[in-house]
Amino acid sequence: MSATKDFRYLIPERIFNEITQKAAEEYPYIIHGWLFADRKENFGIVSKFIMNQDLRRTKAHVKPRSWMRYKKSKIYNMRKFKQEMGVDIVWQWHSHPSGNEKLHQIDKRILKYLSNGVMIIVVPNLPDKELQPHLVGWYYDKRYTKKPIIEKMVFEIISE
Numbered sequence: 001m002s003a004t005k006d007f008r009y010l011i012p013e014r015i016f017n018e019i020t021q022k023a024a025e026e027y028p029y030i031i032h033g034w035l036f037a038d039r040k041e042n043f044g045i046v047s048k049f050i051m052n053q054d055l056r057r058t059k060a061h062v063k064p065r066s067w068m069r070y071k072k073s074k075i076y077n078m079r080k081f082k083q084e085m086g087v088d089i090v091w092q093w094h095s096h097p098s099g100n101e102k103l104h105q106i107d108k109r110i111l112k113y114l115s116n117g118v119m120i121i122v123v124p125n126l127p128d129k130e131l132q133p134h135l136v137g138w139y140y141d142k143r144y145t146k147k148p149i150i151e152k153m154v155f156e157i158i159s160e
């Protein structure tokens with residue numbers, strides 16, 4: 001999975017509404033999940049999301065209790081989902097009840113430890129708290145360069 005310039009990310013409106021609503025229901029907690037997508041030519045099309053039962057909800061970003069276990073669990077689950085569900089792409093997502101679409105310092109530390117990966121940030125749909133529903137991805141790669149490559153993945157909302 002590489003973030004190339006001509007690659008486009010699409011999310012059906014129904015899934016966008018459901019995931020930003022789920023994040024709103026759990027406000028003010030940060031919640032974690034998995035996001036699945038199918039690859040069609042140069043498109044990544046989101047097909048489904050589920051919760052990640054391995055990571056408990058918290059009110060603030062917390063460091064993994066074991067970095068190695070975090071990495072092993074991520075690799076194990078991604079492999080399992082790809083095999084069992086036949087999905088092309090598996091990403092991790094978590095919510096930012098703060099409304100900030102940027103990576104938190106702890107998010108960056110996790111990506112640095114993994115050295116390569118994607119983090120999807122979901123901003124809850126909470127007009128009362130002045131939070132606009134939003135979903136964005138961050139592609140991180142420091143395998144081949146001294147300075148990490150960090151690319152923003154903009155999702156286009158599509159109606160089915």
Ligand SMILES: [Zn+2]
Nearest residue numbers: 094103104107
């Ligand atoms: Zn975060």
